[in-house]
Amino acid sequence: MYIAAGRTSDLAAGTDRAPALKRVSANVVALGAVSLVTDVSSEMVTAVLPLYLVLGLGLNPLQFGLLDGLYAGATAVVRVLGGHLADRWRRLKAVAGFGYGLSAVCKLGLVAAGSSVAAIGVVLAADRTGKGLRTGPRDALISLSSEPETLGRSFGVHRAMDTVGAFLGPLVAMAVLALSLGSYPSVFVTSFCVAAIAVLLLALFVRDRPGAVDRAAVSFRAAAGLLRTRDFRRVALWAALLGLVTVGDSFVYLVLQRRWEIAATYFPLLPLGTAGVYLVLAVPLGKLADRAGRWPVFLGGHAALVVALVLLCGPQAGLWLAVVALGLHGVFYAATDGVLMAAAGPLIPAGLRATGMAVVQTGQAVARMLSSVLFGLAWTLWDLRPAVLVAAVCLAAVVLAAAFVKPVRP
């Protein structure tokens, strides 16, 4: 968690990132700043929510887990709707802004909901809806604001800035708790203020769909027609298929913890290891994707995950292997998250960009949710290690198939 401070000052000093920042469009940097600030706000709440619900309100945590999983599924549907409306109304910025605004207001809703579990459920659902609505239009804006040949770099810069916010959020939450003597409403109100700053930045500095507007008809039929274009269909399908055989983060950390007996106190630091590597490599791998082809880098990222999984379950158990595996997990994120959007972008007509991106993301998200359920089942049946090895084999097979059977044109 404390790596955050160092990394951020690196970014501010602009040692190696300044040239990249200069060469991406101002609109992408503005969107990156909006995401950074928004992530501070949302990660603040994520960090304290379990504590608040269990200790503050005396809610049963198992119920909360159930609730949470349910909403993750609902977001997927809203995402496509957000993308479609943004395209149809030709208002990417407005729809994204509405999503950011809705999530911001929800932070105050948490205070207003008090101890009513039903009200908290509604507020959390609205918060996720806001997140779902904004993602498609935002990624479409990033891709429409960039030169097609530097898309990888643009998404890399955006995702790196986004991750900085995720690092800072829990730190800000801790500071607020310390300053307010443990008042959860103070965390929510501060989170609202931070989110409002992000909305302000969006309103002032982000330009809506720069360049000529494509007058192509935007209808559900046109959107469905997207899936008839060969390359787009392949990207969407392969991304979903890969998602289906991708082992979820929490499982990866769990294997790490079991194998290397990491104390529960340090357990939550593992995701920060992944995020740290992601943060550092998002831009370099984005640039590599621009030069060497986005699809190969995207598949390479999955190959890194295969290696990480094998290391986690292999015969050796040195500590350095755990570090390498965690690093490879970060490489996996840096080589896939933004790069997939960079790969999909040019395959979608400008007028349908938000819809198309939302479709790819939704397919991937739904597949990953399914994969979590399947993996949980495999774990219960076969125990953790065999389950991870089987998942690694499946993932390797799908990566090879995606590379050779029906490849996407670079």
Add this chain to the structure above:
Amino acid sequence: MKKLVLALTGTALLVAAAVTYTVSARHGAADAEPAAQLTLAPGRLLFRDTATGRVGAVPLGDPQAKRQLGDLKCDRFAVAKQTAACLAVKPGTLPAVTEVRVLDDHLAVRHTETLPGTPSRARVSPDGKRVYWTLFVTGDSYAQTGFSTRAGLYEADTGQLVKTIEELPVFVGGNRYFAADANYWGITFAPDGNRFYATLGSKGTTYLVEADYARYRGKTLRENVECPSLSPDGKRVAFKKKVADGVWRLAVLELGTLEETALAESRSVDDQALWQDDGTILYGLDNAVWAVPADGSGTPRKLVADAASPAVTG
């Protein structure tokens, strides 16, 4: 330029608003009421004052009397004989770390253990020699936001700590039970200081486990018994029985016959019940401490408002 000024002004205003709110919450939390010196003298009902988080006390015979508040802050509180236990989240820790404090009869700290997790249950054995607890721990479970529980105990007389009783060998129907997902919660000891009970959760089923502390092994008695609490005579167990997802009802199990009696409380209760005496059961619900007869008769009675985690000195 104009945009930059707007952005800076707006940001400054919002940051100022956040800081103002946060700092004023600090004054609201500062306790106005001076702290009373609480003791474990007999005939007192102690509890967590939910408004301030401080430990409060009223006479057991007159629970409506004005409460005295001590200076100790606890999320869970328990007493037996001359020992008290206080579970409190260590301030400024994310993810949460819990301090388990073992207290003497003047609520002065004798020993502190720092363990990962958030407080769920706390109890002291009837002989006052052991303190035991259940914590919620994040990240152990494979559901992204799932929790699991970890139950442990501390021997106040020898200073030995058992961080988790997960390793306890358990027999189901005579066969040793193994499962990676075994989870324990809600420990309760018999007056002999050796026999104890707890809930074992595994693969979607919960079991009541009866165990021998000296031999360190246990066996399951029956299913669907959570957060057991042994009666002072050691013959019955009060527990919460799951009737639907997230809905529990209080019941009492006769250990000799395994006969079960539903109590008069018809609302869902998610707490480890406490025996005030062999005929009365106390529990926390909706920010209040309630009492209900242990034989299924009568109706629930509100003892103290704005209170949780009841504890009775004897």
